[in-house]
Amino acid sequence: MLKRVSTSDVELGMFIHKLEGSWFSHPFWKSKFLLEDPDMLAALRESDVDGVIIDVSRGNDVVERQQRTLARAASAPVAVQPAAMARPTFVRPPTVMPMAREFGRAKRTVGDALRVVNKTFLEARLGKTVNAKDVEPVIDAIYASVQRNLYAFNGLLRCQNGSEFIYRHSLAVSALMIAMARHMKFDPLDIRDAGMTGLLMDIGVGQLPVDLSAVGSDYAQLPAELKDQHVLLGCSFLKAAGDIPGSVINAVLQHHERLDGSGYPHGLSGNEIDKLSRMAAICDAYDTLSSASAAGAGLDPVEAIRVLRAQPEKFDATLLEKLVETVGVYPVGAFVRMRSNRLAMVVDEDPSDPSAPTVRTFWSVELNKRLKGTTIMLAQCFGEDAIEGVADMSGFDAAELDKLRESLLSAACKEFA
Template sequence: MLKRISPSQVEMGMFVHKLEGSWFKHPFWKSKFILDDPGTLDDLRDADIDAVVIDISKGCDVLLRRGDAPAVRSAPVSAPKPLLQRRRVAAANTPAQFDYRSTAPQTMAREFGHAARTADRGRKVVTKVFLQMRLGKTIPAQAVEPVIEDIFASVQRNPHAFNGLMRCKQDNEFLYRHALACSALMISLARALKLSPNEIREAGLAGLMFDVGVNLLPVDLADFGNDHRRLPAELLMQHAELGVNFLEASGLPAAISMVARHHHERSDGQGYPARLNGSDIPLLSRMAAICDAYDELASFMPGSGVVDPGTVLQTMSAQRGRFDPEVFAAFVQCMGTFPIGTFVELKSARLALVIDQNPTDISKPTVRPFFSLTTGKSLRSEDIDLANCFGADEIVGLADLSRFDPEETMKLRTRMLASLAKGG
């Protein structure tokens, strides 16, 4: 049973079902949680929110004190049922549908499927928002808040699944997919840098929005295969200022428009538009420069060669002066030395695909061999946790895929990663 109460009425032991008001105004990511920490209670009472919805079937009810305002929209409380009966009723009324705001840890295989549906939900929202932009309409923050919350929850459940999914997406909506991917990458990087909840939230929103200016360029992206990377450089550079003007008009936080303006600055001062360098570049912009470059370089387009995340990290690491070294080191730490979707060669003379990460040793992921260099034949799938195979196998380097057709190789990766969601 749900009750809507004021923040001042919140007490320890209550189960918070929903916080009413924009999440820009409070520091909580979780939308459903039990209040069991005094510090969290103080934060909730001080938060700038309209009301708190509690579930009295899962936690304590409100105790009205003299002078308190009565709870709103509460239904009468019936006599309590026996505990076993209550459990049976709850089980019967519990929908089987997955809660996409849940942050309970999930395996890579299970979360990959959830991440696919999360991405599809987000794509629909972002597509609509970008269309409204082309029609000259501004973006209310509430329109994209659910997307950020869904992506954050996915990253919390498994830090690698959503970004792994983005490596096997092959569609013509590159800009939409790029926005979702950068949002997830920014959230992952912000967590690795141990930023505050509010900063993580801003990082996710910035990742979703920093390239919105591309939609406002005086050009039809269809003429360039819907890929803004093919635009002339002098034209593309205009998107930073166009994005700033649009985001400011939409009333989004100043930190978000700042990222739109400076995500193409370089640590050596050779970027644009202000040629800032080093720590003069805002932290979120330094983060965005890395996430933006990684996703663009790691995104396959028909007609190009094989795109490999591990190779992309090596390429970025060699671009000295372009990225903040400390932030880039944190990015590698959260992605892994060999990110999900990387093709590697094993000492057993087999080629394999990285399908999961080891949180304690980023150099020893879980891999799935698919080709024998000795026999020149495909292999039956078997997963190898390199951190727990007692030295029986190990990665000797990135795979040489020059003998394979690029498009067929990318399709193979898509099939192998997609099979994770099916447990295969």
């Protein structure tokens, strides 16, 4: 039986049949689910959704909650009640949050998601089937973070030290795919498929007959004849699950195909490669290029974009520009040289001016020494400083860059918290 209840009366254990209002007013890509996650309950109560439709045949009824409340009240000692007071009215928090506010939530989401992805990949290696419901909570959490702040989740992954490459890569590509699909105004289910593609595109790596610890969990360091098998193994593995969308399975199979036919496993070209697969190819390549791995330090995000732009025969140029619009001209984590002869790192974006992000300075080129550092919102500094180009960070190794990124992002978020 279906019943409408106020958002304030929703509790864990209820089966949400429908969320009232526009999809853009709530932080979930799906409208039917059993509410079991306290964070999802909190997000629902903070959203602009006034009411929901629950299915009491599949979950708790609001009446049960009221009865339990009355029962507790009846057994409690009688207390003298103060005079009735008018309930205060609170303004709902905005859906979009600044980087500093989303930083802590994104950090918790990354930690939880990494544990789920780690478990999923290990179970895949042991032959256990992965079902859509196993990864949906991760996609929910990533989508909610992306909706609150487009740059926090992926920027944090870019600047966070540690975690095995394959797991961090899966989360980063999933977040990029969700953000890109959202920017391109995909419908909710297609955004879900985009995020699931990113999360599961390398699930076949767990099926390879090798010990990945020998290459720092970076399968790209394996011989080509072995590495290339992971898309076929992943496709077969996900088909066996039975509930993974066909578009996701197809994109997992095709995300290493290239427009000029030089990719694998089937050497497809041009329109033989569907849109979701082309998006996956771009997001996968971008994160691989810009992430530290067993091969060494990754490229600066700006340089990674330049590398992809230089290969229009392989990567869809129109979709690549959509990624640039999504992550910014200078993505979070990019090191830049300032007009003031200082080096800085991008720590946040300004959607109104992609060329003028927020940066955190850390080095004086003139004095050749580390600075205490200041955070500058370039879009609001009235020309006091500006980015002149990408910084040369060749003197740092991968571990040093990871630590530097993490410390600069943390310092900037603490300053604005």
